[in-house]
Amino acid sequence: MKNTFKLEGLDCANCAAKMEAAIKKLDGVSSATVNFMTTKMVIEAEDDKMSRILEAAERIIKKIEPDVRLKKA
């Protein structure tokens, strides 16, 4: 399953790279990209683990850049 989000307020390219790296490491994630220029995040993961992964991803994002708001795209 593939989920796409818009990261509003994404302000730092290095942070985007860090988010991507951290989310990729989550259990069950097959691919993750955080695109700084389009401010889009795409997570591809196993269906049954998705909701848990999304929660974890949101925590990671908030930790790296607290001002970012996640919006389903």
Next chain:
Amino acid sequence: MKKRLWRIIIGGLIFVSALIIKPNIEWIQPAMFAVGYLVVGGDVVLRAVKNIAHGKVFDENFLMGIATIGAFCIGKFPEGVEVMLFYQIGELFQSYAVDKSRKSIASLMDIRPDYANVKKGEELVRTDPDEVNIGDVIVIKAGERIPLDSKVIEGNSMIDTSALTGESVPREVDAGCELLSGCININGVITAEVTKQFGESTVSKILDLVENASSKKSDSEKFITKFAKYYTPIVVIIALILAVLPPLVFSGATFSDWLFRALTFLVVSCPCALVISIPLSFFGGIGGASRSGILVKGSNYLEALAQTEIVVFDKTGTLTKGVFNVQEIHAEGISKEELLELTAYAESYSNHPISLSLKRAYGKEIDNERISNVEEISGHGVSAIVSGKRVFAGNIKLMKKMDIPCYEGDLTGTVVHTAVDDHYAGYIVIADEIKEDAAQAIRELKAAGIRQIVMLTGDNKSVGEKVAKELRLDKVYAELLPADKVEKLEELFSEKSTKGKLAFVGDGINDAPVLARADIGIAMGGLGSDAAIEAADIVIMTDEPSKIATAMKISQKTLSIAHQNIAFAIGIKVIVLLLSAFGFASMQAAIFADVGVTILAVLNAFRALSVKNC
């Protein structure tokens, strides 16, 4: 952003007035500096504290906080405020530049249709393209974007395809024509039946491709990611050593002096300039290319294109039009028109491309009453009675078999000899035409530094060689079966240098294995062909081979921008680090090396978006 601007202005005013007024009560000036500092940089310090609470230490906020508070601690009040002020101004510029480039990228990709006018009974309902189903009838008015791939039922109009193909000449459509989503209807009103869901429509596929292209990273981007991972910690550690060690070792060294140098180090320690500008360059290049009708599926392919040494072309449909046409009619004893008529009639029962092109050249309806006793002579041709005359039409072998002397000179293309009532009547040459821009494409590729241009073809040798000669290709391999093409490609691989790349250009229809084997597989005529889009790394939306040269120029430009940025950003940072280690660089220089470099690099990366000069 506005709030930030006001804070900078107010904080800046407090700072300047503190410098000018020089109050005579001792503590007032430092207090004013402190207030100015908090107004300008309070949020930075706050974020730094928050992040530390989250267990994240080495971020920009922390580094700036430490550097400025450190400056305060050693009594360098104006420097502390100044650094924060410059930092915030720089950040402001930076987010402006990023915002600007995001907007121009968004406008590059602004081909997404917002709505579809779905016909429900007599009414038109504005609907989200996502909710339209296959078989629904939509109406596209003048000036509107075609929302979904569909087929015209009624109406005719001119269609602007430039958003997808970069081609500025509009296309004419009428009932029965396919419409591709993303194009713009220029004048008439068209009613069409939807043939694909929005997610499967051309516009979604293109957007998807371009947006996801950045996930396939180029070597330059990988290098930057790696560099950034080590750079910041190393600089911070050196800063720490710089602050502690020299005052302990050298007798004359003062702690505050070295601490100041260490703080300068911290300011330069963010790799942001690189992390933003390199992917931005590639993204811009990919976006710009897609605007000219060239879809690049990843930054890695855009990068590889600039390193291409050998370009291998397929012939039919790539360098030539893939449409057979009568090129020459040589009649003996009868008129040209008569020869064409009789040959077309004799061949009229076959659906072979050659027969079809003869029929096309003849241009009139075939009257079946006039033709009888058609007999196919396998591997030779055909014999038939046309209007009472016995006609043989076929290759040279047929003429020999029938003992009819015929022209045996060199001819390129497929030659159909015709005999009427056992007398030789002449020949017709049928050949594929070279595309108008093929020669220009080859010239431009050579000019762009391609060492070898090779053509592979399944066609016969004389045809292959003629095309190769006309286009001045370096090599041609003819009479190849599809499997031989992969083998020839393997051979060519050994002729390039280890860093050089090999690109294969085909039409994506039956050359998927070759497209896959090449370093870069380029498919032509991608517009409307899912197979080509699937199989290739780079898709040329139109049929023009000259677009490959354009793609190469875009790639070279993008890469040189990326390299300039890497050299510039790392160079400036290293110089400022060295200068500050020896006490020659001011905080301001350090700020420039951080934010100034980022802004300049982003502005430079911006150039990749424009493909006008390519």
